Amino acid sequence: MSLSHQEILEHLGRVLESRKPINGGDPATSYVAKLLSKAPDAILKKVGEEATETVMAAKDLQAGRGEADALVYEVADLWFHSLVLLAHFDLDASAVLHELARREGLSGLAEKAARPAD
Numbered sequence: 001m002s003l004s005h006q007e008i009l010e011h012l013g014r015v016l017e018s019r020k021p022i023n024g025g026d027p028a029t030s031y032v033a034k035l036l037s038k039a040p041d042a043i044l045k046k047v048g049e050e051a052t053e054t055v056m057a058a059k060d061l062q063a064g065r066g067e068a069d070a071l072v073y074e075v076a077d078l079w080f081h082s083l084v085l086l087a088h089f090d091l092d093a094s095a096v097l098h099e100l101a102r103r104e105g106l107s108g109l110a111e112k113a114a115r116p117a118d
């Protein structure tokens with residue numbers, strides 16, 4: 001049985017929660033627990049690295065040197081580490097999905113034009 005996209009995010013969110021030091025996550029056996037034990041700096045470093053690797057994969061694809069799969073792989077790494085960051089701050093994917101839903105139909109150009117002047 002395959003999981004829906006929402007179920008995948010919810011399941012991963014529960015796993016990330018279980019890896020927190022307060023919930024007994026063990027850095028010796030869990031990559032996520034290791035990151036969370038050194039949060040937020042270790043997580044921020046990974047988010048930065050994965051963002052850079054995403055840019056490089058996209059540029060490779062644009063230049064005809066890379067595969068679409070490589071870009072998907074890097075974006076998955078970026079999303080994953082962003083979810084670990086959210087978990088550290090007691091947030092999860094649903095908060096981001098709510099924000100995207102709030103923006104639904106609101107043009108980025110219109111939103112920017114409506115911002116108060118500096």
Ligand SMILES: N=c1c2ncn([C@@H]3O[C@H](COP(=O)(O)OP(=O)(O)OP(=O)(O)O)[C@@H](O)[C@H]3O)c2ncn1[C@@H]1O[C@H](COP(=O)(O)O)[C@@H](O)[C@H]1O
Nearest residue numbers: 012015016019029030031032033034046049076077080081
């Ligand atoms: N989705 C992921 C996931 N995506 C990427 N990664 C890890 O993120 C790391 C990415 O690092 P890089 O690609 O930069 O590789 P690296 O240079 O070897 O990494 P570093 O040594 O620099 O940290 C790798 O260790 C990947 O295995 C993930 N690790 C875990 N998950 C999920 O989190 C769950 C819990 O994981 P554990 O806490 O390890 O049990 C797993 O069951 C998965 O569902």
